[in-house]
Structure formats: C-alpha cells, structure tokens
Amino acid sequence: MPKSPKFLFVGSSEAYSGKSAIVLGIAQQLQAKGLDIAYGKPLGTCLTRTQTEVIEEDVLFMANTLNLPKERVLPMLLPLDEITIADYISSGGQLSYQQQLQSYSQFSASDLVVLEGAGTLQEGKNPAAEKLTGYSLTEVRGRPLHDVIHHTRPDGRPYPLEECPIDRAFPQNNQEQGEEVFIHRDGHFYPVAYTASPIRGGNGVVGTIIEVQDISERKRAEAELQRAKERYRAFIQQSSEGIWCFELEQPLPVDWPEDRLISAFYQYGYLAECNQVMAQMYGLASPQDLIGARLGEFLVESDPNNLEYLRTFIRSGYRLTDAESYEVDRQGQPKIFLNNLVGIIENGLLIRAWGTQRDITERKQAEQRLQLFADVVRNTQMGIVVWQLENLEDPASFRLLIANPAASNVTGIEFERLIGTTMGESFPRLLQTELVERYQQVVRTGEALDLGEVPYAQDGIHAGVYNLKAFALPNRCLGLSFENITARKYTESQLQQTQYFNQQIAETVPGILFVYDLTVG
Structure with missing residues (x-):
C-alpha cells in the first residue's frame, strides 16, 4: 500500500531569513532517522535558465546536499521571471492557473498579494488580503482593484x-513603490505600503503583482514619535x-587620564x-549664532576654575549638579x-554631554x-544690629x-548669644521707653530717624x-547703628567747665590772657 505523505511548509515574512538552513537541518535529521525525504520550492526566485529548463538554485543545492533522487525533487509551480502567469494560462489551462496562484498566495511574504491583469482584480487574493480589505474573493472578482479599495481620498474627494x-506599473512597465491610503469594506481609511510589479510575458506586460502591507501601527508610532519630538x-x-548639547567629533574612552581627557574636550x-x-545668555539673537562654537569659546582654558570644573x-x-x-x-x-550636566556614554566611550544652565x-x-x-559692617567700630518686627502691633515681637x-564692644552685651531672641526676652526694660515706639514708626513708614544722644x-x-x-530694611526689619x-560727652563737659572757670577769672582779674591749644588732649 503506497505511503500517504505529510507536508511541512517552512515560510517567512522576510527574505533571506534562513528558511533554507532550517529546511536543510530538519531534512538531515529526518534522514538520519531513516525517513525518505522529498523537497520542493513552489515559487522559484533564484533562477538559472538553460536552453531546456529553468533551474532553481536553492532546489539544486538542496537536492545535491541531501542526495535526493530526481523523483524526490518536486517541480516548481511558478518560476518568478520571464516564465509568467500568462504563459501558464495559455499552455496549462484554467485549473493549472488556479493552482499556481493558490501556491503563490500560500507563500506570500506580504499581507496582500493580488494579480492584476489589464486593470482587473484577478483570482490571486489570499486570506491576509481578505482580512486587510474586509472583502472576500467572491465579492471583488472581476472588479477593478482601484474601484474597490482606492476610489476615494481621506478628505472625501474622488x-x-x-x-x-x-496602476502605473502596468502601463509604464515599471515597478512602483510608496505609501497610499486604502478604504476598508467598513468604510474606514488605513495607510498601506505597496509595491506594484509588472508581470512580463512573451507578449509584454500581462498583469501586475501588488504587495501591500498595513502600516497603521507604524504610522501611529511615527505620529506619536513626532508628537514627542514636538x-x-x-x-x-x-x-x-x-x-545645550555638546558633541565630541571623536568619541573618547572614559578611562583616559584626566589631563588627556580635558585636552581632548577642548580639541x-x-x-x-x-x-x-x-x-x-551670551548676547546673541538666535541659537544658530552659537551652534558650532568650540568648547574653548565658552570655558576659557586658562581659567583654573574651568579646569577644576571639568575635572569634577x-x-x-560624568555627571554634575x-x-x-x-x-x-x-x-x-x-x-x-x-x-x-550628564555625559552620554556608549561602549565605554564618551559621545556627548547634555546640560542645563542658569x-x-x-x-x-x-x-x-x-x-x-x-566685611565693612563686621570691621566697623560702630555697633550695628538688625531686628525684625514679627507683629506690627507688638513691639515685644522684635x-x-x-x-x-x-555692638558687643560698645554696649558690653554678648549679642552673639542673643541672636534669635525677641526684644521682650532680651531687653524687657527697653519696652518701657519711648524708643520702641520710634522703632515701630521706622518699620511702618520706611523712613530713617536720627534719634540723637540717648x-x-x-x-x-x-x-x-x-x-x-x-x-x-526689607521684610519689616529695623537697623540700628x-x-x-x-x-566724649565727659570731655566736652570738662572743657566747657574749664572754659567757664577761665572766663570768670578773666573777667575778675584784668590783664590776664589765656591761650588754648585744642589739639592737645
């Protein structure tokens, strides 16, 4: 009783993805287990043409590597070069043509593969295409592709x-690639990337293969990226x-010595x-007036502060705050x-630095x-203190x-230990004088007062x-000097008494003259 073979299909959504290597590995393991292996590649892409046949190079390599007899090498259903769908239609009949297209659909690397001959949607639509467009093959058979999914622009214009x-691929005999917006069966628009390739036969271009991929997710990601950039x-x-962002024309190893790195920063x-x-900040009108300037134009290399800044x-x-x-x-x-600022490091190399500055x-x-x-206040010989009035109506809150x-030298009070105390706590008797009312007046009016000799x-x-x-002073503060x-007042008093005494003598005893030297203490 003949064997009923099982089929294993290995496919990929991308070219050069390693399908042949996977098939070879599986086949060799199955041969080692004693199984008979057959191999075939329905769609031929790596083609070499002789006078008598078209050879698929992957098939030839696989057959030689696996030592397959001729009967275990399946023929191609559709070689994708000059042997075209038109040739199969004219020589193989409608049933054979349907088989070719079904095989192509099964192995398509795209979401949509259709065959278009003379502007009509042909019978090569795959399940992915039905999911993508919302239409079944029965609904669209014989209708122009453009009239089904591409007849209206997103703004509603025809x-x-x-x-x-x-559609240009067919009349112009050129491959067309780009992005367009299709209309789903339910009426919503969706972006697609397309490749329209003419099918060439012996009598010229006989149709178009259109590969389409829904790029809605990619477009959404691009839009979000654009919004993020904005x-x-x-x-x-x-x-x-x-x-700002400073770039380095040459990435620098982060483990270089400090002096070498700093020199390279400037270079x-x-x-x-x-x-x-x-x-x-630099007195310029536009960022373009500043971009491209070298590091040394900002951080003067001769300034030790800047060298220490870079060392830090x-x-x-490579991070500073x-x-x-x-x-x-x-x-x-x-x-x-x-x-x-923060340095951007990749693979042990400093690439750039981003930073902010005020x-x-x-x-x-x-x-x-x-x-x-x-420094002047601290070294002056005049006492200076500052009080803050916390409650305008309560002088004790100074x-x-x-x-x-x-201030301590002049008064004999250790003001240092009184910092932070109120006037009511430190100088309670002062509150009983009219001075505090004058202090409040200065705070309220903002006008200075010379209180004279007190x-x-x-x-x-x-x-x-x-x-x-x-x-x-600001913030309801009062300064006292x-x-x-x-x-001095005692000396002045003594001098006045002496002058008065001498004056009395002079008036009492005629002929006496007094001479005063005021420069002598």
Missing part, C-alpha cells in the same frame, strides 16, 4: 484611476533655563544644539553659570557686594537677627550716652 500611482522642542524652547568638543534662552565632571562619573562655570559672552563680558552672574555679583558690605562685633543704663548695657540712628559717646 481619487481618479489615472492619478493612482499603483513636545521636546516646545520644552526646550520654552524652558527658562539654557539647554574635539563643539556646541551641537541649544535653545533660544542659552543664545540670549570626570571624577563624578549645580556646578559653576566661569565664561565670557560674545562681548567679552564675564559670565557665571550654574550647570547640571545665568547667576548678577546673583554672584550681588553676593560679592553683600560680602563686601558684611526679634534679633544680626549684630556685629562692635542716655541708657538698663538691661545690662554699659551706662552711658549713645548716639543712635534707626533705619528701615550706635556708638557710645559717654567719654
């Missing part, structure tokens, strides 16, 4: 056949910080991208930026002026914020006379 690029661009351009580094904010970048694993760089703008003016030049200059003023060393001997303060001035003028 799509004339003469404008259809897919969001990224909007973020870059609307950010209040300067955003190969250039600004590849930045936003509008960064361009304005390397030592921190709140790092200061000292640069110059296009007018040569010094700039100080606060940077956050211009802190004015802030640093203000800090320097503030420090200079603080809280001590700052006092310079001279005698005071309470709350542990050295008894004496103080020259006192009050001035307003004072000096102890007790000794």
Whole structure:
C-alpha cells in the first residue's frame, strides 16, 4: 500500500531569513532517522535558465546536499521571471492557473498579494488580503482593484484611476513603490505600503503583482514619535533655563587620564544644539549664532576654575549638579553659570554631554557686594544690629537677627548669644521707653530717624550716652547703628567747665590772657 505523505511548509515574512538552513537541518535529521525525504520550492526566485529548463538554485543545492533522487525533487509551480502567469494560462489551462496562484498566495511574504491583469482584480487574493480589505474573493472578482479599495481620498474627494500611482506599473512597465491610503469594506481609511510589479510575458506586460502591507501601527508610532519630538522642542524652547548639547567629533574612552581627557574636550568638543534662552545668555539673537562654537569659546582654558570644573565632571562619573562655570559672552563680558550636566556614554566611550544652565552672574555679583558690605559692617567700630518686627502691633515681637562685633564692644552685651531672641526676652526694660515706639514708626513708614544722644543704663548695657540712628530694611526689619559717646560727652563737659572757670577769672582779674591749644588732649 503506497505511503500517504505529510507536508511541512517552512515560510517567512522576510527574505533571506534562513528558511533554507532550517529546511536543510530538519531534512538531515529526518534522514538520519531513516525517513525518505522529498523537497520542493513552489515559487522559484533564484533562477538559472538553460536552453531546456529553468533551474532553481536553492532546489539544486538542496537536492545535491541531501542526495535526493530526481523523483524526490518536486517541480516548481511558478518560476518568478520571464516564465509568467500568462504563459501558464495559455499552455496549462484554467485549473493549472488556479493552482499556481493558490501556491503563490500560500507563500506570500506580504499581507496582500493580488494579480492584476489589464486593470482587473484577478483570482490571486489570499486570506491576509481578505482580512486587510474586509472583502472576500467572491465579492471583488472581476472588479477593478482601484474601484474597490482606492476610489476615494481621506478628505472625501474622488481619487481618479489615472492619478493612482499603483496602476502605473502596468502601463509604464515599471515597478512602483510608496505609501497610499486604502478604504476598508467598513468604510474606514488605513495607510498601506505597496509595491506594484509588472508581470512580463512573451507578449509584454500581462498583469501586475501588488504587495501591500498595513502600516497603521507604524504610522501611529511615527505620529506619536513626532508628537514627542514636538513636545521636546516646545520644552526646550520654552524652558527658562539654557539647554545645550555638546558633541565630541571623536568619541573618547572614559578611562583616559584626566589631563588627556580635558585636552581632548577642548580639541574635539563643539556646541551641537541649544535653545533660544542659552543664545540670549551670551548676547546673541538666535541659537544658530552659537551652534558650532568650540568648547574653548565658552570655558576659557586658562581659567583654573574651568579646569577644576571639568575635572569634577570626570571624577563624578560624568555627571554634575549645580556646578559653576566661569565664561565670557560674545562681548567679552564675564559670565557665571550654574550647570547640571550628564555625559552620554556608549561602549565605554564618551559621545556627548547634555546640560542645563542658569545665568547667576548678577546673583554672584550681588553676593560679592553683600560680602563686601558684611566685611565693612563686621570691621566697623560702630555697633550695628538688625531686628525684625514679627507683629506690627507688638513691639515685644522684635526679634534679633544680626549684630556685629562692635555692638558687643560698645554696649558690653554678648549679642552673639542673643541672636534669635525677641526684644521682650532680651531687653524687657527697653519696652518701657519711648524708643520702641520710634522703632515701630521706622518699620511702618520706611523712613530713617536720627534719634540723637540717648542716655541708657538698663538691661545690662554699659551706662552711658549713645548716639543712635534707626533705619528701615526689607521684610519689616529695623537697623540700628550706635556708638557710645559717654567719654566724649565727659570731655566736652570738662572743657566747657574749664572754659567757664577761665572766663570768670578773666573777667575778675584784668590783664590776664589765656591761650588754648585744642589739639592737645
């Protein structure tokens, strides 16, 4: 009783995917188990033509490798070259033609394969095509392909056949490729990638093979990617910080010595991208005026601060947060930026660095002026203290914020240990004087007051006379400057008494002349 053979089909959605290697491996293992193997390739693509036959090179290789007798090598159903569907129709009959097309459909690498002869949808539609279009073969047999799935544009306008690029393959005898939008049976539009290839026979072009792939998912992914790019661009351009990317013309090994890396940074580094904010930080109107500039045009190599900045970048694993760089703008003016940056490393090589920066030049200059003023206050011989009035209606809520060393020297009070206390806690008797009302007045009005000479001997303060001035500061703060003028007042009093005594003598004893040398203490 003859054997009933079983069939194993090996196919792939892509060319050169290793089908032949898989078949060869399976066949050799089955032969080793004692099974008889036959091999065939229904669609011939690697063809060599002789005077008597068309040879499929994969079939020849497989037959020789597996030592297959001729009867175990199945013939091709359809060689895809000059032997065309038209030749089969004219010589093999309608049944043979249907078998060829069915075989081609089974092995199609695309979602849709149709055969179009003279503008008519032929009977080569596969199940994937039916799923893709929503139409069965019975519904579309004999109808022009264009009239079925390509007759209307997405905006509703008609799509004339003469404008259809897919249809050009037949009359122009050229392969056409591109993207179009088809109409599903249920009426929705969907994007496709197509390849329309003319079928050439002995009498010229007799039809068209159209391969189509639904690219809806790809289009959705591309649209989302485009939206992401637009969001990224909007973020870059609307950010209040300067955003930049420095590229290296030559990737650098991250394990190079620091000095060699820093030298290479300056040699190969250039600004590849930045936003509008960064361009304005350097006094330029557009990012294009800045892109392409070398690293050395930003970080002056002779500045030790910048070399330390780059060393810290390397030592921190090519990532920095709140790092200061000292640069110059296009007018040569010094700039100080606060940077956050990260290096992009691939396979042990530094490729580029992305970063953000804020211009802190004015802030640093203000800090320097503030420090200079603080140094002056700290070293002046006049006492200075700062109070903050927490409750405008309650003078006891004045809280001590700052006092310079001279304040303690002048008053004998250790102001340092009183920082943070209220006036009610530290100087309760002062609240019983009219001074606190004047202090409140200064805070409310913002106008300074010269309180003149004030005698005071309470709350542990050295008894004496103080020259006192009050001035307003931001955030309901009050500044007081004072000096102890007790000794000076005593000297002035003594001098006045001496002058008065001498005057009395001069008026009583005629002929006496007094000469005063006021430069002598």
